Amino acid sequence: MYYNLPFIIAAVIAVIGIGAMLFRRNLIKVIMGLSLVEAAVNLFLVALGYRMDAIAPIFTNAPGTSMVLPTVQAMTLTNIVIGIATTALLLSFTMIIYKKYGSANTDTVRKLRG
Amino acid sequence: MSMSKIVRAAADIIFVFILTFGFYIVAHGHLTPGGGFQGGAVIATGFVLLIAAYGSRALLDRFGKEWFRSSEALGLLVFIGTAFVALFLGATFFANWLANGGLIFGEAVAFGPNPGDLNTGGVIPIMNIAVGIEVLGALSLIVLYMLSGTEEGA
Amino acid sequence: MKQYIKAAVLLVLLAAFLVPTLSLDFGNPAETSLDDYFIRYGQEQTGGNNIVADVLMDFRGFDTLGEATVLLTAVLAVGLVFRRLHKEEEYEYE
Numbered sequence: 033m034y035y036n037l038p039f040i041i042a043a044v045i046a047v048i049g050i051g052a053m054l055f056r057r058n059l060i061k062v063i064m065g066l067s068l069v070e071a072a073v074n075l076f077l078v079a080l081g082y083r084m085d086a087i088a089p090i091f092t093n094a095p096g097t098s099m100v101l102p103t104v105q106a107m108t109l110t111n112i113v114i115g116i117a118t119t120a121l122l123l124s125f126t127m128i129i130y131k132k133y134g135s136a137n138t139d140t141v142r143k144l145r146g
Numbered sequence: 147m148s149m150s151k152i153v154r155a156a157a158d159i160i161f162v163f164i165l166t167f168g169f170y171i172v173a174h175g176h177l178t179p180g181g182g183f184q185g186g187a188v189i190a191t192g193f194v195l196l197i198a199a200y201g202s203r204a205l206l207d208r209f210g211k212e213w214f215r216s217s218e219a220l221g222l223l224v225f226i227g228t229a230f231v232a233l234f235l236g237a238t239f240f241a242n243w244l245a246n247g248g249l250i251f252g253e254a255v256a257f258g259p260n261p262g263d264l265n266t267g268g269v270i271p272i273m274n275i276a277v278g279i280e281v282l283g284a285l286s287l288i289v290l291y292m293l294s295g296t297e298e299g300a
Numbered sequence: 301m302k303q304y305i306k307a308a309v310l311l312v313l314l315a316a317f318l319v320p321t322l323s324l325d326f327g328n329p330a331e332t333s334l335d336d337y338f339i340r341y342g343q344e345q346t347g348g349n350n351i352v353a354d355v356l357m358d359f360r361g362f363d364t365l366g367e368a369t370v371l372l373t374a375v376l377a378v379g380l381v382f383r384r385l386h387k388e389e390e391y392e393y394e
Binding site: 125 | 303306309310313314317318321322324325326327328329332334335338339342343349350351352354355356360363364367370371373374377378381382
């Protein structure tokens with residue numbers, strides 16, 4: 033069945049995000065890598081609950097009653113909101129760090145300043 | 147820090163539709179795709195559009211951070227309060243004490259596809275509205291706070 | 301040298317993520333009894349047509365409570381980070 037393409041793509045996106053977090057020095061790009069990992073997790077969760085030839089789990093004018101799994105979609109919604117919260121917090125910290133050090137590079141930030 | 151008159155006039159017009167669409171998504175959260183979080187995010191986008199067109203100073207003169215802060219706290223309080231009422235009625239925490247009761251939002255629904263009735267869902271529409279109010283305040287506040295840290299928003 | 305270690309770590313992670321996908325079957329979830337219960341009885345028990353909203357607000361309400369609390373905490377933390385101690389344009393962290 034489709035050779036598990038969504039799961040493979042989710043794994044690749046997660047590894048790209050972790051690679052951005054490992055190889056990039058800019059704090060903004062590290063946060064972008066974190067957002068990529070979140071997106072990969074969301075894609076994995078939604079793909080995990082997919083059922084072949086099924087519809088979204090909403091009964092309003094539904095054409096049938098074969099539906100995809102609703103619990104993983106609720107988990108995805110929770111994950112999106114928590115992702116927004118963490119991203120906003122990390123970006124605020126990055127703004128403070130940029131104001132204090134004049135740079136968002138981790139090599140510059142590593143030196144302590146009083 | 148406001149933009150040109152064309153942008154401001156267009157933002158005035160589009161803001162009404164964004165608000166209507168957001169409240170539609172919140173109010174129909176138990177019938178159609180959407181819900182409190184999505185609708186609240188849409189409404190917060192409308193406020194961000196106003197900030198982009200007029201600048202945060204003009205928006206804060208009209209609403210103020212207290213407005214968004216109290217909307218966020220009010221949403222969370224209504225959410226928890228709705229869950230707590232079930233305890234006083236003898237049910238468990240977060241029990242759906244309005245469903246199939248015949249009162250407001252209490253219309254009984256049979257299994258299977260139906261055209262959808264707004265007067266169903268028990269506490270789900272109430273919690274959707276509460277979460278929508280909370281998310282609209284929270285996301286607008288995040289944007290306002292982060293803007294106050296920049297040079298032009300200070 | 302450090303770059304090669306990082307690349308090796310990434311390759312190991314990619315392999316560790318790709319191996320479990322072989323055992324998964326897209327379009328045919330393995331364990332569905334809980335979700336089948338939600339789909340079959342969620343509409344009658346809660347009255348909402350949107351099963352995702354039923355799961356989010358009723359069956360798993362504690363998740364949504366924690367989620368809303370996380371959002372409130374994040375907004376409080378962002379407000380603390382950008383707080384202004386005095387009325388003038390001076391920030392606390394400068």
